[in-house]
Amino acid sequence: MLHAHLPYVRSAESGSLEEDWYFQALMECYLPLLDVLETSSKDKAQSPKLTISLSPTLLSLLTDEELNNRFPSWLSLRLDLLTKVPDDEKIPAEDLSSKILNQLNQWQNKRDLISRFAKLQSKNVLDLLTCAATHGYLPLLREHPETIQGQLRTAVIEHQRLLNSSPLGIWLPECAYYEGLDRLISEAGLRYAILDGHGLLHATPRPRYGIYAPICSKNGVAFFGRDSNATLPVWSASEGFPGDPYYREFHKDLGWELPSEQLKKIGLNEPRPLGLKLYRVTDQTAPLKDKKVYEPLRAKKQAQKHAKEYLQGRRLQLNQLSKAMDIKPLLVAPFDAELFGHWWFEGTNFLAELFRQSKQEQVSLTRLCDVLSNTPRIQLCNPCPSSWGKGGFHDYWLNESNAWIVPEWTRAGRAFVKLCQEKRVQELNKELTNQAARELLLAQSSDWSFILRAGTTTKLAKDRINLHLQRFWELMSAINEDKTPKDDWLKSLKQEDSIFPLIQFSDWIHSDE
Numbered sequence: 001m002l003h004a005h006l007p008y009v010r011s012a013e014s015g016s017l018e019e020d021w022y023f024q025a026l027m028e029c030y031l032p033l034l035d036v037l038e039t040s041s042k043d044k045a046q047s048p049k050l051t052i053s054l055s056p057t058l059l060s061l062l063t064d065e066e067l068n069n070r071f072p073s074w075l076s077l078r079l080d081l082l083t084k085v086p087d088d089e090k091i092p093a094e095d096l097s098s099k100i101l102n103q104l105n106q107w108q109n110k111r112d113l114i115s116r117f118a119k120l121q122s123k124n125v126l127d128l129l130t131c132a133a134t135h136g137y138l139p140l141l142r143e144h145p146e147t148i149q150g151q152l153r154t155a156v157i158e159h160q161r162l163l164n165s166s167p168l169g170i171w172l173p174e175c176a177y178y179e180g181l182d183r184l185i186s187e188a189g190l191r192y193a194i195l196d197g198h199g200l201l202h203a204t205p206r207p208r209y210g211i212y213a214p215i216c217s218k219n220g221v222a223f224f225g226r227d228s229n230a231t232l233p234v235w236s237a238s239e240g241f242p243g244d245p246y247y248r249e250f251h252k253d254l255g256w257e258l259p260s261e262q263l264k265k266i267g268l269n270e271p272r273p274l275g276l277k278l279y280r281v282t283d284q285t286a287p288l289k290d291k292k293v294y295e296p297l298r299a300k301k302q303a304q305k306h307a308k309e310y311l312q313g314r315r316l317q318l319n320q321l322s323k324a325m326d327i328k329p330l331l332v333a334p335f336d337a338e339l340f341g342h343w344w345f346e347g348t349n350f351l352a353e354l355f356r357q358s359k360q361e362q363v364s365l366t367r368l369c370d371v372l373s374n375t376p377r378i379q380l381c382n383p384c385p386s387s388w389g390k391g392g393f394h395d396y397w398l399n400e401s402n403a404w405i406v407p408e409w410t411r412a413g414r415a416f417v418k419l420c421q422e423k424r425v426q427e428l429n430k431e432l433t434n435q436a437a438r439e440l441l442l443a444q445s446s447d448w449s450f451i452l453r454a455g456t457t458t459k460l461a462k463d464r465i466n467l468h469l470q471r472f473w474e475l476m477s478a479i480n481e482d483k484t485p486k487d488d489w490l491k492s493l494k495q496e497d498s499i500f501p502l503i504q505f506s507d508w509i510h511s512d513e
Contacts, residue, residue, distance in 0.1 A: 007135065007464075010061060010498075025338055038116070047355075052117075052337065081276060092279075133151045134442055135173045135447060138176055140394065145184060149188070168369060169192045177387070194332065196386050197225045199384050200384075202386075211225030212330055226388060234335060245282055247281050248299065250277065250344075254274050277294070278293065302346070303346045318363070330366075405465060419433065434504065
């Protein structure tokens with residue numbers, strides 16, 4: 001299970017840091033991932049199966065023409081830089097150039113990534129899930145459930161608009177759950193979600209099969225539990241595969257090493273990762289200056305080896321579980337999609353090898369929707385509040401670095417829900433109210449809370465939160481005072497925050513059923 005997500009980092013400014021986040025994700029993760037899935041699905045000897053959530057904000061970026069038109073020149077710039085590396089870096093540089101040329105070719109010939117994902121779902125390769133509209137951390141929005149309702153319903157509408165199908169499953173942001181959330185999930189038309197293992201293990205009553213089978217809540221939502229044994233080898237650099245000495249070193253990037261004069265020639269005033277990495281892990285404790293040059297062929301062989309080792313480990317695990325269960329055990333291994341290709345460069349090769357080797361290693365791959373279709377009886381349990389963040393609950397998004405945001409969300413949410421209940425809004429100012437809904441959603445993104453806690457690009461995160469809140473309150477003031485904002489301000493705002501064209505403020509109105 002992969003969670004494909006980026007915050008709404010649309011930027012009209014060419015060369016911005018936010019633009020880099022998106023373009024690097026395209027180059028290193030989403031284009032290689034689609035290539036692997038399409039290639040594997042054409043091989044009759046393979047049965048690739050994958051569940052993947054596509055967040056509404058990522059889908060919006062994938063449809064942004066102005067932003068996407070800049071991607072080819074961004075790739076070309078990196079191709080040019082790779083021609084100027086020293087002789088001892090030529091082999092990995094040429095290999096990386098070949099990969100980037102492939103991405104460029106894909107983009108020019110098969111640019112509509114959303115339709116490619118949809119086609120793979122129609123071929124029963126993918127099970128496409130949605131996420132909350134802007135990845136809001138739902139337990140921290142619970143004081144006004146209508147704001148969660150708005151997050152969920154907006155997400156479903158956007159998924160339907162862009163993928164021409166209604167999502168049945170959802171990736172809850174950060175796998176975060178609280179008691180009663182299942183009712184709102186169900187009312188949004190969603191039927192299953194993924195939790196961290198303790199979300200199931202501490203459910204009431206305790207699930208008979210632990211995390212190795214789905215459970216169903218009283219409101220009719222099925223939940224799957226993350227298996228740590230199936231995930232640790234893949235995500236952990238210290239204990240798993242990504243820390244192998246022959247895999248590409250993530251932190252040694254040309255952007256940190258080029259002289260300032262050369263950086264200025266490509267439009268950068270300060271060092272920044274460029275997605276150009278030519279060295280291998282070597283030794284995890286070694287300083288970056290002591291890293292050895294990357295060997296692409298050796299790394300590819302390691303991915304083949306590790307895929308086989310992983311499948312054999314799961315086969316052993318499944319065999320042991322089968323002895324104690326009277327149904328087929330299920331192992332759910334969820335990850336952030338960008339682990340594959342971005343954080344772990346060889347990750348997409350690893351996935352390709354899983355698809356290629358799974359039959360010979362006697363491990364059946366499946367999708368979550370297929371599991372539910374083939375499971376006639378599911379135990380009724382109430383999941384436990386949880387998340388997959390550090391500590392397992394909500395403290396990563398509620399601590400001294402970011403707790404100040406929560407009362408801001410609460411105050412804005414309260415005001416917006418109250419406004420939406422008023423009949424005058426239903427007759428006037430629909431355009432302004434819908435734009436206020438967009439700004440509220442964008443301010444609620446958990447990505448900025450995460451960045452504040454992690455301590456990276458914190459100014460950008462604070463600025464984003466405050467910007468959307470400021471715009472929200474300006475719109476609210478105009479609505480409440482029946483004033484029309486200046487045309488140029490409103491036009492600029494609608495162009496910059498043009499996400500969710502079908503948004504409807506009525507989704508924030510509580511309905512008693």
